Amino acid sequence: MYNIYGFGRRIASFRKLAGLTQEELAERLNITAQAVSKWENEICFPEITMLPRLAQELNTTIEKLFGGGIDPTKAEASAIPKQKGRLKLIHTYQGLLCYSDKEVAVTNEDTVVFKDGSSADLRRQEIINKGSGEICFDFADEYDENDQGQTELSEVFSGIASLRLEISNATFQVLRSPDTYTRLKAVGSAPFIGGLQVSQSGSLLAAVQKQQNYHRGERNRIEIMIGQDSGSDLELRIGGSGSGEVQVPFKNGLVQIGGSGDVILTDFDVLKCRISGSGDLKADKIGEAELAISGAGNVELNEVTIRFEAHVSGAGDISVSGGNIDEFKAEISGAGDIKAQGLTARTADITCHGASDVVLGRVIEGSKEKHSQHSSIKILQRG
Incomplete structure (x- = not known):
């Protein structure tokens, strides 16, 4: 008796054994890559008249697609x-x-x-x-022994505006797709691919690593090409030595770095970043920046345009190259420093404990300052 359960997963397995991407299989069947993705996620199933051609392209039989004929x-x-x-x-x-x-x-x-x-x-x-x-x-x-473990994953999606990535011990890239489709490609070891769960919920694409019992290698990579010029929400949770870059701007960003990996971002309207390890973050233009460092991680921002808030309880440093903002707020209770010589703020509220230093370029209206004996606050220009 044929078994419909797991039909989509078997299509995906045979497709990868045949060395085909979703797009390549779709082209051979004269359908869309989105249709193949829906089959593999068991959102819908192919018409019965297409099964012989599908089995032929996947170098298998209809019986095996339905789970039959397995020894x-x-x-x-x-x-x-x-x-x-x-x-x-x-x-x-x-x-x-x-x-x-x-x-x-x-x-x-x-x-x-x-x-x-x-x-x-x-x-x-x-x-x-x-x-x-x-x-x-x-x-x-x-x-299958001949496969020696799945080492590549390739998926195509449509209607994606937001991303959620949970990555450890791998590198990642978020790029602009050449069209309106969002493409995800992952390559690496079999445990890496086997522990990667990819799913779509509305306009959100999530890629989450569930297994972490392997060493990082240059082969373990995830590339996402998003099908629009700018995204809505981006959530990054980086552990271990995971690192990567996002070359597409987003409205809202939530970044959590719990290991030693580095993250490079471009433009965000609102960015919230939490670093509890030794990882570093770099970003280009940020509207509102809210930063929290409890480890030894560093943050470099090229420009902030609306609001800046930072809480540092470790040895991490923050630098801001320039920008004009309404409010600057900083609280440091460790050995971290904030260097923002090129930043202008309407108001500032700065508290320093421990052996920390804060340098701010200019305050237009006024500032509230408090620091300990071994810390310093320096505002280069007022008014």
């Missing part, structure tokens, strides 16, 4: 991961894999029963989960 022994012989994060491989049945962190009570041919009353029916692909812990399914055909 159950192949699952044991192939390079199937025995563990996915904290979940262990519990059971296999006709090419379907069951992972869980629960304690097993009984296992038969196609079913696993856990001690807390949970169960996994691999024949029906049905999970009943009771209590804490996780149970999930995966497909053995995605770990």
